[in-house]
Amino acid sequence: MAKTLPIRFNDEQTARLEEAAALAGYKHLSTYVRDRALATDRSGGRQADLDNWADQQRILSLLESLEHSQAANQTIMTIAVYLLRQSSTQGKLNELRTELSALGSNGEVLAALLPELAKDIERLSGED
Missing domain, CATH: 1.20.1270 (Substrate Binding Domain Of Dnak; Chain:A; Domain 2)
Structure with missing residues (x-):
């Protein structure tokens, strides 16, 4: 079963992550963060x-x-x-x-x- 892990970002960090995820072709920010964290x-x-x-x-x-x-x-x-x-x-x-x-x-x-x-x-x- 999947387990969630709460992580907090400020507005600037969230915007940077959203931009990076979009540029990498991800539709969901959580998937992008997971893939980057586990790379x-x-x-x-x-x-x-x-x-x-x-x-x-x-x-x-x-x-x-x-x-x-x-x-x-x-x-x-x-x-x-x-x-x-x-x-x-x-x-x-x-x-x-x-x-x-x-x-x-x-x-x-x-x-x-x-x-x-x-x-x-x-x-x-x-x-x-």
């Missing part, structure tokens, strides 16, 4: 630590890539705002807004705003 394979713990470290490195790499993309987007948008403000006529301003709204990628926006600079960047980066 005797020490090498599995080291492997889990190594897996966690690898996941953290992958996430850091993705965040760095995201930051780089955001910086590029911000630069393109700054160029667009500057050029929009330089346009002297409302017709030219509306034409540029329409053209930019139809474009999808940063490269397309840059090519529309500054075609010579876009060609130089493409040539220097080795893209065809």
Whole structure:
């Protein structure tokens, strides 16, 4: 017959356990706590630590890539705002807004705003 064992956790500990159980795919917190308490394979713990470290490195790499993309987007948008403000006529301003709204990628926006600079960047980066 199964026997219960009362264990007390504070709110923060309970939240951490619930998050860990959910990440591990457990539906019931008690099952997760039991399995973790009875886990005797020490090498599995080291492997889990190594897996966690690898996941953290992958996430850091993705965040760095995201930051780089955001910086590029911000630069393109700054160029667009500057050029929009330089346009002297409302017709030219509306034409540029329409053209930019139809474009999808940063490269397309840059090519529309500054075609010579876009060609130089493409040539220097080795893209065809």
